[in-house]
Amino acid sequence: MAARPTSKTSESSDKVSVICRALRRAIIEQALEPGAKLPEDSLGERFGVSRTIARHALGQLAAEGLVELRRNRIAVVATPSWQEARDAFDIRIELERLVVRQLAGKLTKAQIAELNSHVDAEDGARGGADAVSIRLATEFHILLAQMTNSPILVRYVSEVAYRCCLTLSLYSRPHSTECAINEHRAIISALAKGDERKVMELMHHHLDSVANRALVAPTPQRGRDLLDILAPYADDVASDRVVKLPKVARRG
Amino acid sequence: MAARPTSKTSESSDKVSVICRALRRAIIEQALEPGAKLPEDSLGERFGVSRTIARHALGQLAAEGLVELRRNRIAVVATPSWQEARDAFDIRIELERLVVRQLAGKLTKAQIAELNSHVDAEDGARGGADAVSIRLATEFHILLAQMTNSPILVRYVSEVAYRCCLTLSLYSRPHSTECAINEHRAIISALAKGDERKVMELMHHHLDSVANRALVAPTPQRGRDLLDILAPYADDVASDRVVKLPKVARRG
DNA sequence: CAAGGTGAAACTGCATGCAATTGGAGCGCT
DNA sequence: AGCGCTCCAATTGCATGCAGTTTCACCTTG
CATH class of the missing domain: 1.20.120.530 (GntR ligand-binding domain-like)
Structure with missing residues (x-):
């Protein structure tokens, strides 16, 4: 039982994998806070690749739960409840x-x-x-x-x-x-x-x-922001689209 | 504790997700056997989407371990040891x-x-x-x-x-x-x-x-085919490239 | 007849282009 | 000021195109 062949499916030296690793690290080091926006363009530009690749990387990270992907919206770093x-x-x-x-x-x-x-x-x-x-x-x-x-x-x-x-x-x-x-x-x-x-x-x-x-407390009220608090109530509304909020302080 | 909001990051009604679901099902119903080839073109054609989308879907399935992705090679249904x-x-x-x-x-x-x-x-x-x-x-x-x-x-x-x-x-x-x-x-x-x-x-x-x-037995010999049997021995060779096999019956 | 070489077809890796959607600044109305 | 509306820049969803790699049938040679 000395050594099994190591890699197989995962993380070669694809450009995609490189970006994934970079983002993963940035996220866990909190350089990217939860909720931070991750536009495909900017990512592509920063890493010197096309949007296609950046997009693919975001897909992978979303599969890992580190990123939230909503249709037609900018990807953001996940904000788990x-x-x-x-x-x-x-x-x-x-x-x-x-x-x-x-x-x-x-x-x-x-x-x-x-x-x-x-x-x-x-x-x-x-x-x-x-x-x-x-x-x-x-x-x-x-x-x-x-x-x-x-x-x-x-x-x-x-x-x-x-x-x-x-x-x-x-x-x-x-x-x-x-x-x-x-x-x-x-x-x-x-x-x-x-x-x-x-x-x-x-x-x-x-x-x-x-x-x-x-995980200090169930944080009954002091959730990150209004959207989080209201999220459960939005289930009754058509999609996941919230009713339309008055302007309110949002983090950057 | 009645009901938490259901979806969030995963599986909306993206074309990508549709393809993922279809392939996943095909795989677990063994319509696609382990080792089956999954060329991006064919997938795209079958599902009426471009290669880009098919490719993205394959990426997701690879992240789930159902598909093996090797650079510059056709994706195949995973063949776990x-x-x-x-x-x-x-x-x-x-x-x-x-x-x-x-x-x-x-x-x-x-x-x-x-x-x-x-x-x-x-x-x-x-x-x-x-x-x-x-x-x-x-x-x-x-x-x-x-x-x-x-x-x-x-x-x-x-x-x-x-x-x-x-x-x-x-x-x-x-x-x-x-x-x-x-x-x-x-x-x-x-x-x-x-x-x-x-x-x-x-x-x-x-x-x-x-x-x-x-999982009947360690299956010392009756692995799927020659390639599987020889795989461990190929580790010594440069990459994961096997030496070059004489023509042999392959499924497909 | 087996072994090895070769070229074309198949396929992937990636960038770019176009249409559709979103979000937000600016503007007018109350 | 507060509220709603409109329109444009920003951004995503997706297809297509091109270059590089792999695969494989076929042909040559020993």
């Missing part, structure tokens, strides 16, 4: 428990070293920008998933982790990354020991506490 | 346990009726084509997922279920759908009773037995 955020974390917990269950006691020394050095990097970035810390923390989980050698699992864990990352920028308050790092270390050590139960419990607790720390 | 099939089922088990856990004891009478009538339909189709039985069985699981009102969960369960469906056509022997139907009924009844533990156990057992019945 609080409930969706919670759902994403629930799914993530199950998937990552599966990851560590498969990994417990099966890691090579080299892999453990790789994990440790990643956490060291997380540690080193503690003083820097929040965005980088978040990205590194996310990448730790993806790194774990990759060690299962299961492309499907990698894909799902990555996707759901990115989504969670996205929600952090919406609902999170300034957080201390410190304990998360310690939890990462604890997980590595339990993995090395091969204690399956323990590591699953650790991962569960880790993600659950991240979720609880991040 | 046995290991990937097993991985898919493992993930599916976790996801669907999550589904029924969320659903236990929370279904309305109408929903239970809907589930029952679906299983009746499965029952009715027992005499007919295998393809239809398989599709209906898969749709039962997707129906369950939809009742969670969690779009993310719906998406992942659907995707992974389709993938599993695909693997069935590769590695399955003629199977009896009968017991699967009974298991579906048992799940409904446990859901209605609200017995969370029981229903999770039932679902686990159900999927596990489907997987074990389907």
